Amino acid sequence: MPELPIVTLSVTIGNMNTSFEDERVRAPELADWLLSRGLVAVTTAQAAQLLGVPPDQVRRRLHAPARRGEWVMPAHGLWMAVHPEYRTWGAPPGIEIVDTVMRHLHTDYYVGWLSAAEIHGAAHQAPQVFQVATSRHIRAKQVGRTRFTFMTRESVGAVPVIERPTRSGHARVSTREATILDVAADIDIAGGVTNAATVIAELADDDGIDVGTLADLAHNYPAAAGRRAGWVLDRFGPELELEPLRDVVQSKATAPSLLDAAGPTTSELDRDWRLRVNRDVEVDV
Structure with missing residues (x-):
C-alpha cells in the first residue's frame, strides 16, 4: 500500500x-x-x-x-x-477517517458488510458499528461517534472495491457483489438471516449487480456464501439470470449448507442451491 x-x-x-x-x-x-x-x-x-x-x-x-x-x-x-x-461529534464520520488511519497503520483494508451496504444505499437500518475488513488484527475502537469494528480477513487486497470520495481523499469500500457475498458468508455480522436477506435483496435492486461478476467472485468464498446469496436473490431479488451463480455453487463438492449456521441441521433442502432452509425469512424491501 x-x-x-x-x-x-x-x-x-x-x-x-x-x-x-x-x-x-x-x-x-x-x-x-x-x-x-x-x-x-x-x-x-x-x-x-x-x-x-x-x-x-x-x-x-x-x-x-x-x-x-x-x-x-x-x-x-x-x-x-x-x-x-x-467538532461537537468529537471526530469526523468513520468513512472520512478510515483510510487515513489504515494507511498510518500500514494495514490493507476495505469497508464491508453492513457499512458498505449503507454506502451503496442498501442498509435497511443504519448499522450500529462501522465494519472494516483488515489484513491484520486491530482492536475495536470508539472515535467520536463512530464505533469501529475490525475483522481480520485473508486476501483483503484481492476483494474488489470502489474508491468512495471523501474530503481528504477516498475510502476503499467493497463492491456490491463483494458486499453480497460478505453478508451471505457472515450472517452473524450482518445482524441475522432476515436482515442479511433484506440487505442482499436491496443491493441487487435497480440493476445494482452483475451476476457474472458475482459468480466469478463466489469461487473465492465459502460454498455457503454463494448458496445463501443465490437462494435469497432467487426468491426476494429482482428478476435476474442466476444460472452462472447456480453453476458455481453446484460445482462445489461439499455437503449442503445451512441458511442459518446457528439453526437446526435438519430441514428442507433446496436442491437448486444446495441449501437447507432452516429459518423462516421475511424480507422487508
Whole structure:
C-alpha cells in the first residue's frame, strides 16, 4: 500500500510545493492552519516540528485544542484535525477517517458488510458499528461517534472495491457483489438471516449487480456464501439470470449448507442451491 501523504517536510498541494521546514504554528491555531491547506492529519513527530517542541510535549500542547474538539487521535502517533462542523461529534464520520488511519497503520483494508451496504444505499437500518475488513488484527475502537469494528480477513487486497470520495481523499469500500457475498458468508455480522436477506435483496435492486461478476467472485468464498446469496436473490431479488451463480455453487463438492449456521441441521433442502432452509425469512424491501 502506498504511503499516505499526510504532512512531510515537502508536501504537494495541487500544483504547489509547500515546505514546512521553517514553519512554526501556535497550538491553538494548528488544526485550522492544516485544514486551510487541505491537510487533515499529522504524526506526532510532524506536529512537534510544526509546533517547535520536542515530540514528548505534543500531547500537552494539543490537550486544550483537543478538548475543544479540534483534534482527535484515532491511532497511536496520529493526530487528525477535525473540521468545525464535526467538532461537537468529537471526530469526523468513520468513512472520512478510515483510510487515513489504515494507511498510518500500514494495514490493507476495505469497508464491508453492513457499512458498505449503507454506502451503496442498501442498509435497511443504519448499522450500529462501522465494519472494516483488515489484513491484520486491530482492536475495536470508539472515535467520536463512530464505533469501529475490525475483522481480520485473508486476501483483503484481492476483494474488489470502489474508491468512495471523501474530503481528504477516498475510502476503499467493497463492491456490491463483494458486499453480497460478505453478508451471505457472515450472517452473524450482518445482524441475522432476515436482515442479511433484506440487505442482499436491496443491493441487487435497480440493476445494482452483475451476476457474472458475482459468480466469478463466489469461487473465492465459502460454498455457503454463494448458496445463501443465490437462494435469497432467487426468491426476494429482482428478476435476474442466476444460472452462472447456480453453476458455481453446484460445482462445489461439499455437503449442503445451512441458511442459518446457528439453526437446526435438519430441514428442507433446496436442491437448486444446495441449501437447507432452516429459518423462516421475511424480507422487508
